[in-house]
Amino acid sequence: MKKIIGVLLFIFVVASMSFTTQKECRKYFSGKWKYVKYDVDYIYVVRDDKKQFAYMENGKYYYEFDITWLTECNYELTYVGTNSPNAAAAEIGEKFTVELITVNDSITEYKTVFRDLEDVGKMVRIE
Template sequence: MKVVVRLFLFLCLFFALSSFSIKQDCTVLKNNSFTYKLGKDKVLVVFNEDKHTEYHEEGKYIIQSDIKWISECEYYLIINEATLPNFPFKLGSKLHVKITGKRGKKIYYKSTLGGNTWEGRMTLK
């Protein structure tokens, strides 16, 4: 009987704990700078409260977007300007980004645009 009671308590505790979602702290995104690798180049990414700018080839080219925050860890980027040659997206395109994890200075994310989804990471500068 003790075994059944212990098993029952364990299962109750397991289901109670698994129903809680651990909320990520994504406040580091706002008003900060990050880098990510594109090929062998590093891209600088600057987040302001409602603006996002990427600097490619040491600032020679840029991509500027407005940020529409959905939650602390999820947002849309609406592309306003792109000087990067052969940039594949049109101005006004809406990129959905969701932060999937954070480990040390690394931020992991999943992006979706036009039916294409990819994962990436950026590092706090």
């Protein structure tokens, strides 16, 4: 009986630790990333802790966003503007909410909400 109680206590402690450990999303956030579903020649993203630029057509055009962190793994992108002749889907000042589901030194999985649209995707680090 003592053995069973000991095993249950061990499982409880390990489970408690896993629930209280926070992800370190911001640690791997910065860099140059490509969307898995798009070719890097079409679009790639360069971001740091405060800014994100989505580059189109081999970097010829960009869409600029400010980043405001809400939690360690959630942030808002605020659309700032573009140098592209093609208008963005967002108006200047509009916000996207992003949840980082998985982040490490090579992969980012995310969920983005913009207006009533939700997108789940994956990015791969290229630098």
